[in-house]
Amino acid sequence: xxxxxxxxxxxxxxxxxxxxxxxxxxxxxxxxxxxxxxxxxxxxxxxxxxxxxxxxxxxxxxxxxxxxxxxxxxxxxxxxxxxxxxxxxxxxxxxxxxxxxxxxxxxxxxxxxxxxxxxxxxxxxxxxxxxxxxxxxxxxxxxxxxxxxxxxxxxxxxxxxxxxxxxxxxxxxxxxxxxxxxxxxxxxxxxxxxxxxxxxxxxxxxxxxxxxxxxxxxxxxxxxxxxxxxxxxxxxxxxxxxxxxxxxxxxxxxxxxxxxxxxxxxxxxxxxxxxxxxxxxxxxxxxxxxxxxxxxxxxx
Numbered sequence: 418x419x420x421x422x423x424x425x426x427x428x429x430x431x432x433x434x435x436x437x438x439x440x441x442x443x444x445x446x447x448x449x450x451x452x453x454x455x456x457x458x459x460x461x462x463x464x465x466x467x468x469x470x471x472x473x474x475x476x477x478x479x480x481x482x483x484x485x486x487x488x489x490x491x492x493x494x495x496x497x498x499x500x501x502x503x504x505x506x507x508x509x510x511x512x513x514x515x516x517x518x519x520x521x522x523x524x525x526x527x528x529x530x531x532x533x534x535x536x537x538x539x540x541x542x543x544x545x546x547x548x549x550x551x552x553x554x555x556x557x558x559x560x561x562x563x564x565x566x567x568x569x570x571x572x573x574x575x576x577x578x579x580x581x582x583x584x585x586x587x588x589x590x591x592x593x594x595x596x597x598x599x600x601x602x603x604x605x606x607x608x609x610x611x612x613x614x615x616x617x618x619x620x621x622x623x624x625x626x627x628x629x630x631x632x633x634x635x636x637x638x639x640x641x642x643x644x645x646x647x648x649x650x651x652x653x654x655x656x657x658x659x660x661x662x663x664x665x666x667x668x669x670x671x672x673x674x675x676x677x678x679x680x681x682x683x684x685x686x687x688x689x690x691x692x693x694x695x696x697x698x699x700x701x702x703x704x705x706x707x708x709x710x711x712x713x714x715x716x717x
Contacts, residue, residue, distance in 0.1 A: 491620060492619065492621065492622045493622050493623045493624060495624050496623055496624045496639070496640070497616065499636050499638055499657070500612065500615065500616070500622075500638060500649060500651070501612050502651070502657045503649070503651045503658070503659055504615065505612070505657075506656065506658065507611070507658075507659075508610065508611070510541075510543075510684060511542070511543050512542040512543065512684065512688050513541055513682060513684050514540045514681070514682070514686070515603070515606065515679055515680070515681060515682050515683075516536075516538050516679070516680050516681040517536070517537050517677055517678065518534065518535070518537075518677070518678050518680075519535045519536075519537070519553075519675060519676065519677045520532050520533070520534050520675070520676045520677075521534075521675050522671075522673040522674050522675070523673060524671040524673065533553065534553050535551055535552070535553030536552050536553055537549060537550060537551040537552070537553075538550050540688060541586070541606070541607050542688050542690075543586065543607075544585050544586060545562075545563075545564030545584055545585055545586060545589075546562065546564060546586075546690065546692075546693040547560070547561075547562040547586055547589070547601070547693065548561055548562070548692055548693050556571070557571070557572060557573055558570065558571055558572075559695075560599075560601060561694065561695040562582060562586070562589050562693060563690070563694045563695075564584055564693075565582065565584070566579050566580065566582055566695075567579070567589055567592075567599075569706075570695060572698075575698070575701045575702060576701065576702050576703070576704050577695065577697060577702075577703060577704070578703065578704050578705060579695070580597065580706055587608060587609060589601075590607070590608070595709075595710060596708055596710045597706050597708060597709065598707075598708075598709040599706075603677075606659075615640075617642070618642040618643060619642045620641060620642060620643070621639075621640065622640045623639050624637070624638055625637040625638065625639050625648075628650060630650055630661055631660065631680055633652045633653075633660055634652070634653045635650040635652050635653065635661070636650070636653060637650050638650070638651065641667075644666070644667055644668045645664060645665065645666060645667060646667055647662065647663065647664045648661075648662065648663040648665075649661070649662055650662075658679070658682055660679055660680075661676070661677065661678045662675075662676070662677040663675070663676045663677075
């Protein structure tokens with residue numbers, strides 16, 4: 418039997434910041450395949466930069482130190498230089514783990530705003546290992562990639578799907594998106610040369626000011642492209658890590674946003690290859706991904 422464990426379909430309007438995926442949030446639980454007793458979510462769409470992040474927004478509310486006047490230039494080189502420094506630093510990391518907390522805004526049919534929160538932990542070992550665990554309103558899942566296969570495990574239903582995958586993280590992310598309709602958590606953090614993707618079609622950029630998030634002094638940047646604004650808070654100093662993202666759908670009347678906060682970065686703890694290999698728990702049942710392409714597409 419063919420079942421989608423987690424599916425959200427990319428749109429070709431924007432190419433994220435970095436996967437321009439829209440989640441348009443109501444995250445309604447569909448009734449499907451009752452005989453299989455499997456839950457599947459039907460996501461409407463809003464652009465998301467990262468699909469994960471860390472503490473509640475109230476606990477992580479930034480403390481503003483100073484707000485600078487917006488630059489008169491359409492694209493301020495100071496903003497792009499900070500973004501480039503952040504992406505270069507991420508690109509230099511051979512391995513890392515990070516905790517993320519994401520809040521997805523939605524407007525209910527009643528007109529009231531609803532926020533959905535998802536927490537996730539991710540471990541990356543370049544060039545070909547990734548583990549992501551997410552918990553939250555939409556779904557609890559674990560994603561494994563060991564350089565040869567990708568596996569999605571749903572512990573609540575004790576089912577999993579496994580698929581052969583390309584031999585690099587970037588290749589796997591593209592394959593998961595194009596062939597399986599899967600969004601991998603926090604994909605923006607693991608792409609090489611992500612700066613060019615982030616800057617695609619950007620027509621406005623500015624340094625808003627400096628802010629403190631989770632004790633870190635950050636440069637607050639604002640970028641805009643047709644249909645979407647995105648803000649990035651980048652840590653000052655030599656470790657130019659992203660601390661927070663906000664992505665706003667400017668074509669939605671409610672201007673809904675996805676907010677992601679990152680914390681607990683770790684670059685030094687030992688990471689073994691075994692952590693990325695899925696071992697089915699007792700009683701877990703294999704199922705099949707519902708593909709969005711033809712199964713004959715080659716892996717490369």
